Amino acid sequence: MPNQFDVIVVGGGPAGYVCAIRAAQLGLTTAVVEKEKLGGVCVNIGCIPTKALLHSAYVANLVAHDAKELGIEVGAVKTDYGVAMRRSRKVSEQNSKGVEFLMKKHKVTVLKGSAILAPNRTVRVGKDEHQARKAVVIATGSRVKGIPQIGLEINKTTVISSDEALFLESPPKTLIIVGAGAVGCEFADIFNAFGSKVTLIEALPRILPLEDSESSDTVSKSFKKRGMAVHAGAKVKKATLAKDKAALEVETGGKNENIEAEKVLMAAGRAVNTENLGLQEAGVQLTERGFIKVNPATLETTAPGIYAIGDVAGPPMLAHKGSREGIVAAELIAGHHPQPIKYDNVPSVTYCHPEVASIGMTEEQVKERKLDYQVGRFPFSANGRARTSSETEGFVKIIRDKKYGEILGAHIVGAHASEIIHELAVARQNEYTVEEVDLAIHAHPTLSEAIAEAALDSMGRVVHI
Numbered sequence: 001m002p003n004q005f006d007v008i009v010v011g012g013g014p015a016g017y018v019c020a021i022r023a024a025q026l027g028l029t030t031a032v033v034e035k036e037k038l039g040g041v042c043v044n045i046g047c048i049p050t051k052a053l054l055h056s057a058y059v060a061n062l063v064a065h066d067a068k069e070l071g072i073e074v075g076a077v078k079t080d081y082g083v084a085m086r087r088s089r090k091v092s093e094q095n096s097k098g099v100e101f102l103m104k105k106h107k108v109t110v111l112k113g114s115a116i117l118a119p120n121r122t123v124r125v126g127k128d129e130h131q132a133r134k135a136v137v138i139a140t141g142s143r144v145k146g147i148p149q150i151g152l153e154i155n156k157t158t159v160i161s162s163d164e165a166l167f168l169e170s171p172p173k174t175l176i177i178v179g180a181g182a183v184g185c186e187f188a189d190i191f192n193a194f195g196s197k198v199t200l201i202e203a204l205p206r207i208l209p210l211e212d213s214e215s216s217d218t219v220s221k222s223f224k225k226r227g228m229a230v231h232a233g234a235k236v237k238k239a240t241l242a243k244d245k246a247a248l249e250v251e252t253g254g255k256n257e258n259i260e261a262e263k264v265l266m267a268a269g270r271a272v273n274t275e276n277l278g279l280q281e282a283g284v285q286l287t288e289r290g291f292i293k294v295n296p297a298t299l300e301t302t303a304p305g306i307y308a309i310g311d312v313a314g315p316p317m318l319a320h321k322g323s324r325e326g327i328v329a330a331e332l333i334a335g336h337h338p339q340p341i342k343y344d345n346v347p348s349v350t351y352c353h354p355e356v357a358s359i360g361m362t363e364e365q366v367k368e369r370k371l372d373y374q375v376g377r378f379p380f381s382a383n384g385r386a387r388t389s390s391e392t393e394g395f396v397k398i399i400r401d402k403k404y405g406e407i408l409g410a411h412i413v414g415a416h417a418s419e420i421i422h423e424l425a426v427a428r429q430n431e432y433t434v435e436e437v438d439l440a441i442h443a444h445p446t447l448s449e450a451i452a453e454a455a456l457d458s459m460g461r462v463v464h465i
């Protein structure tokens with residue numbers, strides 16, 4: 001007889017473990033299958049350790065460049081990536097242990113090993129068989145990928161991914177980063193602060209191509225000012241790898257350029273983990289792009305009783321999107337009627353310095369849809385709180401629907417952008433107008449006042465400029 005559970009979740013990352021907790025809260029007996037550490041990529045080799053390293057990078061820059069102005073003399077600044085790396089590992093381990101604790105607290109059974117689906121909602125883990133009475137939830141996430149077609153297969157020495165970068169003892173002297181999405185920009189920030197000579201290569205015409213072009217331009221300028229080489233609209237044509245260096249032939253600005261570095265960090269997207277799960281046999285179909293085909297209203301796959309959430313279920317491949325899907329999937333499985341997920345209201349944050357945060361449409365998308373809109377902007381250079389901390393780089397930009405005042409999109413570049421974006425996430429979730437955002441009194445002096453001012457600016461009533 002197989003072990004019986006109501007729900008079996010395959011994958012213990014932020015989608016899977018959150019789903020398991022919610023299922024347990026709703027009285028369902030639940031198991032999570034995990035072959036590595038609980039917390040998944042996010043906790044162990046993603047969001048959490050990178051943010052720990054980005055904090056070290058931030059402090060390194062603060063001490064090196066701003067301390068004196070703040071009245072603090074520290075002498076020559078020396079950085080040590082190994083120390084920062086080990087601290088980031090401790091933070092990750094604490095978080096992973098935290099997830100273990102949460103599983104115990106909610107009486108979720110953790111099954112260690114690789115899961116394979118078998119008929120009738122049966123899940124094999126090693127020699128054991130487990131059966132889910134109500135549902136199996138696939139939350140197996142994604143992994144790094146190289147581009148073997150141009151000779152950039154990840155070999156873990158000269159061509160590395162974030163997986164290896166997070167464990168280096170020392171920063172490479174020279175580093176080429178291929179891809180300037182969130183991963184590329186965050187590691188560019190980190191290694192620049194720790195002394196690597198960083199070259200960032202992006203195939204599309206601008207870095208952070210999914211963000212508003214004003215956000216991309218601001219980060220690009222900031223990175224260049226800090227000494228990084230930024231090539232957007234650049235194509236890697238060929239890679240030649242030696243034992244301790246890599247040479248890339250890059251087409252940039254109509255010319256071919258040879259760029260050499262001690263290491264190449266691949267940050268050109270991730271591949272989803274759909275292999276060796278028995279998906280085909282279980283009747284779970286994939287989309288043309290290789291994600292699991294999911295009904296967005298029910299989060300069910302093409303096989304009844306099998307759900308998919310998180311990165312495997314399609315973009316945006318973000319931890320918080322996966323966690324929300326986890327909660328909603330558990331509630332649907334328990335027979336509840338949760339609010340549908342607003343996929344157009346998932347905040348996006350890149351934690352490089354300056355931070356970039358956004359929600360809703362970019363101005364480019366608003367234009368494409370031929371919507372009638374007004375833009376409100378407010379620079380942090382005119383914000384009192386930003387001045388008090390000498391962090392005046394960046395802006396808030398709000399795109400307002402001209403007729404109804406709907407917040408079509410909002411974009412923030414600057415200190416704590418990742419934190420203050422949520423006012424606009426709440427506003428959009430509840431369909432508040434731009435006027436209503438300003439009507440809420442914003443404490444003074446705060447960075448959030450820049451949001452109220454951008455709201456006012458979109459109506460032609462900005463106060464402080």
Ligand code: NAI
Pocket residue numbers: 147178179180181182183184186201202203204208209234235236267268269270316317318348349350351
């Ligand atoms: P991404 O898809 O966001 O960015 C990859 C970038 O590489 C794109 O801009 C793409 O145009 C570029 N690219 C692709 N092929 C290229 C080539 N041959 N040469 C030059 N550039 C090329 O993927 P990324 O940054 O690897 O992140 C993976 C996933 O993880 C994304 O969904 C991302 O949003 C998520 N993530 C989120 C973070 C956050 O929320 N802060 C942090 C890290 C990752």
